[in-house]
Amino acid sequence: MNFFGFLLGLATFLIIGLGFVWVIRGERYLGYLWWPYVIGLGALVVLGSLFIRSDWGSALLGAFGASLIWGSTELKEQAIRAELGWFPFNGRKIHPPLKAIIGKWKAPHL
């Protein structure tokens, strides 16, 4: 029996679960306009996984990078959920650099 993929699946499941937590908190305190930075960070993390010699290290980094990219596409909907009162709304967010420019871009959603 090869437990690598099964255990990695469980670990990935936890990483995705963590995604729910940081998307909710991140949107509340920072706002959804941070999305381009989160996508960029996710891409860098996945790219970095290519150079990790340990299979476990590389795999966990890859799964984490993918969850960052996915989470970045969830931030906009999370902002709307907070506006609707489904989650606490925070009006004093720490805005990202270049907020005015990012605001003109269409936030991705899948």
Place this chain on the structure above:
Amino acid sequence: MSINLIGLTAALFAFLGIWLGHVSVRAIERNARKLWPPIIIALALGLALEAISLSTVHRLLSTATGILGITILWDALEFVRQEKRIKKGHAPANPDNPRHARVLADYPSATTLDLLKRDPVGHPVAHDEAVKLGTDH
């Protein structure tokens, strides 16, 4: 320097698994007359993928099937959770599906509107305004 493709494989299949969970669970729950057939299929598919993952010596295949299998097993539960979102009005009901038509009749909070389908406005939004914002475009 050698390249380790395990991480990229994990990333692709984690992304695929999350995407399947998001998009296909919503689409199937919206159209399925009964929820138990997709739940049984998701459980069987997830278990089959885990069986492949446990029995192969190939690390990339074990990675791909291991991750995808667990996410699809979770999707079996997500069918039930999605129906709860429909009852709360957090996801739009499909009036052409008899199961959803019953939910619309039984739960005053259920709606056919997708209240999330708009851009954020930056302030709390009351229900009436949310309906207006959601139907404006």
